[in-house]
Amino acid sequence: MKKTILGLDLGTNSIGWALIEMEDDQPKHILGMGSRIVPLSKDDNDQFSKGQAITKNSDRTARRTTRKGYDRYQLRRAQLTQLLRDNGMLPEQMDEHLIDLWKLRSDAATEGHQLTLPQIGRVLYHINQKRGYKHAKSDDNGDSKQTKYVEAVNQRYADIQTKHQTIGQHFYQELLSSRVKGGKDYYYTYRIKDQVFPRAAYIAEFDQIMRIQKEFYPDVLTDELIDSLRNRIIFYQRPLKSCKHLVSLCEFEMRPYKTKEGKIVYSGPKCAPRTSPLAQYCAMWEVANNITLTNRNNERYEFTLEQRRQIVDFLCKNKELKVTHLQKILGISKKEGWYGGKAIGKGIKGNATLNQLREALDGKYDQWLEMPIQIDDKVNVETGEVVKMVSEEVEQTPLFRLWHAVYSLQNADELSKTLQDKFGITDKAVIDALCKIDFVKPGYANKSHKFIRRILPYLMDGYMYSEACEQVQIKHSNSMTREERDARQLSEHIELLPKNALRQPVIEKILNQMINLVNRLQQEYGQIDEARVELARELKQSREERDSAYKAINQNERRNKEITAKIEEIGIRPSRSRIHKYRMWEESRYQCFYCGKTIDLAQFLNGADVEIEHIIPRSILFDDSYSNKVCACRHCNQEKGNLTAMEYMESKPAVEFEAYKQRVAEAFEDKRISKTKRDHLLWRRADIPQDFIDRQLRQSQYIAVKAVEILQDGIRKVWTSGGSVTDFLRHQWGYDEILHTLNLPRYKQVEDLTEIVHYEHAGQEHNEERIKNWTKRIDHRHHAIDALTVALTRQSYIQRLNTLEASHDAMEKQVKEAGTQYNEKKSLLEKWVAEQPHFKVAEVTEKVDAILVSFRAGKRVTTPAKRAVYKGGKRTVVQTGLQVPRGALTEETVYGRLGDKFIVKYPLDHQSMKPENIVDPTIRAIVKQRIAEKGKDAFKEPLYSAEGMEIKSVRCYTSLSENSVVPVKYNTEEQPIGYAKKGNNHHIAIYQDKQGNYQEMVVSFWDAVERRHYGIPAVIMNPKDLWDKLLNTELPQTFLAKLPKDDWQFVLSMQENEMFVLGMEEDEFNYAIEAKDYNLLNKHLYRVQKLSSKFYCFRYHTETTVDDKYGEVKNEQWSFKIGKAFRASSFEALFRVFPHKVKIDIMGRITKA
Template sequence: MNVNKILGLDLGISSIGWAYVQEDSKNPENNKIIKLGVRVNPLTVDEQLNFEKGKPITTNAGRTLARSARRNLQRFKLRRSNLIDVLKKNNILKETDLLAEVGKNSTFQTQELRAKAAKEQIELSEFARVLLLINKKRGYRSSRKAKNDEEGQIVDGMAVAKKLYEENLTPGEYSYQLLQQGKKQLPDFYRSDLQAEFDKIWDFQKQFNPEIFSHELYGRLQGKNRNATWKELEIPFSLVGIKQTGTMQEKKAEKYFWRSEAVKKQLDFESLAIVFQEINSNLNNSSGYLGAISDRSKELYFKNQTVGEYLFHQLKVNPHTKLKNQVFYRQDYLDEFEKIWETQSKYHKELTQELKGEVRDIIIFYQRKLKSQKGLISICEFENREIEITENGKTKKKTLGLKVAPKSSPLFQEFKIWQVLNNLQFQNVDNQEVFPIVLDCKQSIFNEVNVKGKLSAKDVLDLIGYSGKEWKTNFKEIEGNYTNENLYNAFLKIIASEGIAFPKEFKLTIDDEIRVSKINASSEIIQLFVKEKLSGLGIDTSVLDFNPELDGNDFEKQSSYQLWHLLYSYEGDDSPSGNEKLYELLQKKFGFRKEHSKILAEIVFPQDYGSLSSKAMRKIYPYIKEHKYSTACNYAGYNHSKNSLTKEQLENRPLKEQLEILPKNSLRNPVVEKILNQMINLVNEVSKEYGRPDEIIIELARELKFSAEERAIMTSEINKATIQHQKYAEILKKEFNIPAPSRNDIIRYKLYLELANNGFKDLYTDVKIERGNLFTEKYDIDHIIPQSRFFDDSFSNKVLVPRSANLKKGNFTAFDYLEIEGKDKLEKFLNIIKDLYDKGAITKAKFEKLQKKGVEIGDGFIERDLRNTQYIAKKAKEILLGITNYVTPTSGRITEKLREDWNLVNTMKELNLEKYRKLGLTETVINSKGEEKQRIINWTKRNDHRHHAMDALTVAFTTHNHIQYLNYLNARKNEAHKAHKIITNIENNITEVIEKKNGSKQRRFKEPVKNLRAEAKKHLDEILISHKAKNKVVTRNINKIKKKGSVIEKAELTPRGQLHKETIYGSSKFLKTKEEKVSGKFDVETIQKVQNERYRNALLNRLQEFGGDPKKAFTGKNIISKNPIFLDAERTDHLPETVTLAWYETGLYDQKSGKS
């Protein structure tokens, strides 16, 4: 079938352009445009900007936070209500009892009762008030998975703090005692104890050098880390730095010796600087939110106080003390509750043990576990099946299957490494030959990254014995096994804590953070060392051995997998540290002592997931070492490339009549979900109206092709370039008299500035460019690699050169042209560009292109541009293949080239010019060539949504031949190229040579439709923009209620979005003013609005003189300019012709803007 119906889609963030066309491959004269259209999917400003900037989508984040706060408040009120009911039911509270503080001097009465209740009898009604106060704040409960470095760490060392207090020791003195006794593991210390040690040493050493130990220096040292501390002390202490000698343990002991001595005798400045560095480093580790909570808990212990007693003591000292942000552990509140209940139960028989359990465990301190979110985890793409279910009378398809595995799983980590290694290639720098990696090399690299984590390209080359100067790889770095890396870091810390010396080949120093990636030895040596030392400590060394190829339950029973799973899944317990049960399990299952378990408990694996289940990965794993991922999947019985079917398979597979809307929250990004659902709706409607398309060609906006990180970088670069271009445009207007600088003018100026470090001499002739002739025909913008050989119109492929040199260069690359010019010129050229690159004047990309020989020009530039690696691109293609057999991606670069060749540039401007001219929004400007042109003021094609339809039209007529031709441009002139014949044939079929006005010839693509520009304008003129309605007020939801073992389903209408602006508080009166000329309209009501009292009275008098008739009083011969109104007896001051009116209007007040 030669005639095809093609749907072209231009998929953007907030709009979709579409074009439905007919294409006849045998008779192009039958090609025609059937319909064009645009669907606008309005996003909020925040949605669009955040998506473009790569930020998390937080459309309703503010409302979600507010709703969460309301829920917390409601739950508190519910607890309070339940508590009051229980207290009344048990005769502790009467209906007449007051629960508020009433009367004089009663402000802190309840706090006083709370403090008193821990030791003395109080009345039952007062006891009820105390319980209600405790119910308001229940304390901090630890959660391992909610780890935040800024919050610091929990300190659980009350026994140590007690010893320091009783024996009057500093942390440094106590640590040195432990090291002297042969102890290897040092405890954690409270921040307050460390700060006390710092102050004690400072005060003691200050007596020897009071002028150096100033108050200002003390202030500057607070909160500094190790390096910043040394920097602050470098000048006052005249530091030069000292190098410690000996083993790691000896160096450690020496530092603690200095700390213990610093409170007893004078130390030299070098040693003292190290002491302050160490203490500040410890303080930084214990600082933050959690460190402050630990310190408060410690104070309660030493003062033998409850939370209530501690807070009331502060109020007695200072009634204005802020209590709000003083957070305590949940356990501290539980201890207080126990003490108060036990004390009061001695005096009140109503306070039974049963009632205590109900009040404590069911009402005040009850906290349900977080609901499982496993339902949100994706289903494995291989291990799944589809079933049909009926909901509300509608039949829907539902996918069931195994959930994908966590990324931190040891299986996923190893699987991912092999997947990357199979794509690793080595390229010879000289001859550009590419060599795939052999299995032995893969295994060597795997062994390293599986233990040490990621390796850079240089490290990879060094590992297999290749020189970085002669070889390069196709990866900047190889991602390693971060699960093993974290575990080995912990194992090394455990070994170090036991005082075991590391081998010399490890090359670790005491100042190094112990990390496996910093060790110079091979992974094999590290593994043997760790296994030997852990075995000596009584730890099960099988935790180091992971075998991904074990069958059945043996896989999950292996110790290494169980250790990972325990650390990954453990959420916390009710102990102050939140990890006591974890410590017990680690000791019971693997032999880790508590001090070792504390190190392991610090590992928190991210809650990220892969795309395959464990079952699928285990089936593929035996083949992944030797084969690429797609081949390994085939061997395992999986069809990896579901969309890459044969022509026969494509034509015989069943297609859907209509595409199904994506279920709500089925994608992790709400913006992507909105875009794809709008695409589905549009394709469904177009197919219904004009028939199912034989092929869909789709172009994605560049924002949709990039990851969040890439979008953030791109947005930043675009913003910088925009500011820079605006600055250059102003320079061109002022210094070069170009009234309306074009984009090409700005690029020409930028290329000129690039040459500043070369004295503004061009790179081909090394002759200075005359600034006055910069915008004349004496100079050209040249493509370093000619466009006839490589489709690249980027800034990095352009240079500014004399026209004569450009004509002489022809179709040569810059390198080949200079080589023909002579050895001396080439050598000089290479030295110049090297100097420019070293000085940062040109980018690496331009530097490499300037050195590229013609024989080195590769293919695949467009192919790389078309790689749809991002999730949205793959998902869009997957969805569209449900309704058509062929989905072809194209790119913005191809569309731009075809739009230019097909004379569709500025079409939108022409369509709008007359409309804007009538509105007086056009201007006549003179361009850099001195030509007069009419343009729309501040015009951008984005002012008209129809430009998306024009792009979609270009996309619809884009064929495989266009893409292939641009991808293999270099093959046209290279007869040895494998694609030479194909590209030559394509060139003869789809391109033509035209003669330009200046007599030069240019090859361009043939128009797919005769008089395409006129046809396009005709169809664009007929477009009615379709906007997605945002008027949905409610959503129908099914609420499920569990009741007496059954589930009751109830249909509810749930409101969507905001009911009103959150800043509206109510109506207010706003002052309005207006300048008004005195005229016949000035009746009594209007004159009463005159702001100036003198003017107002004078006007009222004039009006009264003429019987209240404003026309007689202020028009004709009595107009103010002819018959002035004097304001004084001397007749020197008169009323102006224009006065200010002022009045009040009632309206709503917006707090954010401060406007009505």
């Protein structure tokens, strides 16, 4: 029976794939292999690997928020201008000196001082520019910096209130007191910039100004005008938009139904807020039921239901449950050696909602902290069964009502009134404390209140979460029975994930690329019968785990460097194995872990009478990890044989056994060994999980579950595979050396890049030429080889690895029947794996050599869009036909202009600040003198001008030209006053003029967007046709000047990550394309790495790095010589290699572009 199997190797920015055909469980054909690369910026890749939030979306949101704020300020300013003009209050000029403006503002708020109407208008204009800090609940996030900032803001207001001053009067007095004379003018050293006041201070100042000036202009400054100025313009604050439509439906309670158009949509209750008392109480029970304790003998503590209830009660009354608290509740001591894992070690968070409210109420209104849980018997409408369920009345309990008021009422005045009227809470301190609580920010749980009410009774009976779900006939995982799997309807086309469906752009990109690939493969080869997926470690880890792993890797690298130096000190050559040995020697305190005999380091490193010992023998457990190895003397290793460490030590006298357990306990408590190694050291054969490998394959992270769920939509059987299994099988089948073999001929062209390695095999000496510092990870095709190994992996292999001991006889029989001669050093498992069906190395090598690495195309310049708003909870489209740029139009820095030169302000210690570029000659001389005197420490101490003013920043000339910047900021007369540098280059187009000369056009992303804005293609391939269309249009001359001339002929264009075949003449290239000679095209395929004017850099398509480093040596010339890179600095150099632009589709197929 034939079937097709797809193997997938998913990484953060790559997909390796292999599609094979099997017949009667024997591999017949490799239908296709490939590597798909999704380029990520270095920042995105690093941030994801480090466990940091990808900041791209949040950064864009922050910048968009800033732009919106500025836009709204401009709207307020325009409305203020119009209102002042209508009432004869608009000032003719606004160029007052700093001190004069603050004097005017101070006088406006001084009793008996009359200002003219235009002067009042000028003061209002000034207040409108900065209207103070407005406190929001979200600012109370526990951040000490934020808290100190708010305290400082409020303290400034308290200080001026004590002095009976307004903001204007305060700043005017401070400026006067800091006045110094310099030459003919006066200067003011007081710095207003960072002196932030609360919004209330500005409103108070406004009210005082209006009260005083109204006495002189009662007919103009009417109550209606003052109200418009105060509440509708200057201090107008738009209410926050509702985000309820973004809250997810509860996956356990939502139900599908069809619309009139036949579209399936879902309806049901939404997920409950995470701070809901019911959600918090449910979480406490989940946590309490999940706590497990094991002792030094690996025995598990048996909790009673009453103890679980005591734990929940403690969590509801305290902010945190620590190990000491748990020990007290259970009545156990530290000496007994009970261990509860990392979660308890770090402390389990208590009921945040209840604890916050209790703290705010301060013991004065504790009746509002009650939430009695009433459990009723309900009849399940679908099954007719009687089930337990928490009564709906729980939402009317005092605690729930108080929480809901604080949660839903964001306005402090409204909440204060509600607390007094409906809850009888009148204490001002309590009200203020409750108003500061933000129950919205923590977000939402993954369950609705309705579902929580269904499972809570079972959680309270001591069931684990999964067991409680089973009690209410709910599956909390996506696992299926064979009947369910065979009965389900498969989709012909898997739908792409909607934008922001996962709220994680890195993972969203890679999963959508996976969907595109699977759809194309099924379109080409028909229905795929089975898929196996291996996910990169980073994709399987949570954000916290990635962060922890990143820190551990860095720490290990530093430690390994220290160990390397120590090994070299004793005259031994360091290696990866010896570094591991050294670490084992240290963690065992320089002795055999079993008998306690002192171990000589040199002997251990050289393998003399001391060995690395597998705690659980490899014949019993498939685990060759560091966690399953210890330092042991040869005598103990041989005597232990096929026993586990625990079984071996139990056979020893009681004194030795107790000493062993003590060594394990001390090593674990001192954090010299991990919990995993501790467990291995304490496992008897019966303790080893029978599904040890399966447990490693289970995907608990949402992303892993999502990947399987997506594939199950279009493929009947979907399995997951683990990295350790793939590595083992790949090595035993000989696939490890394929990429080295393919790359060696290129590297041999440079003598310094290879070396002769001597080794012994079967009693004979051998010499082999190897690439120095070789790793498969420098070649993108390693993803495809891994995917092939994954595709060849069978569930039966996993089963054998799970039950090595039980499978021993069957494996031995199969190996003997095969009759293959093996090295005696190979284990039975290694021999058995080598006999399993797989493709020959030569066949795989040929397929890998034909792989053309596929890169995801660069994003579009713009995308069509429409603008929608939500009115009354309904989405309403208010604007269509928009073109949205798909990147940054300009760089962030804003430049000024002085004559024909562009200038920018730098802090004195900025790395781009060059003294010779400083605009002011006097300041330039002062800065140069300081640098001459103190060198690198020039600006550690303040620098002052001749007038005594501190110099903190300087204006500098730049080398920017008119063509490289665009105006982005304008004054009230619509004249440009601020400029920004255009964004990165979008592409470079090369044309040929009438004389046959090549002409280059460097098109920035700004220019490309501008072209799309006017309905012109970003890349212009037919200049004459374009100019014919533009004859009757009225476009700006500045734009038309940036277009290619009408008599130019398009030759080619280059954009980052576009693919080119280099070094093949026209006839040879055409033949290779027609013949689909991928093995030949593979040698000449390059991608565009980076571009600038007459500087074109290409990188060989299989290369994963671009740093041209070989070990610790950086050498570009080596890269050019072995074909890893190509660079052209002229038209002649570029066309000498016959550049042919091509397209590589997602399946790695090539076509002319």
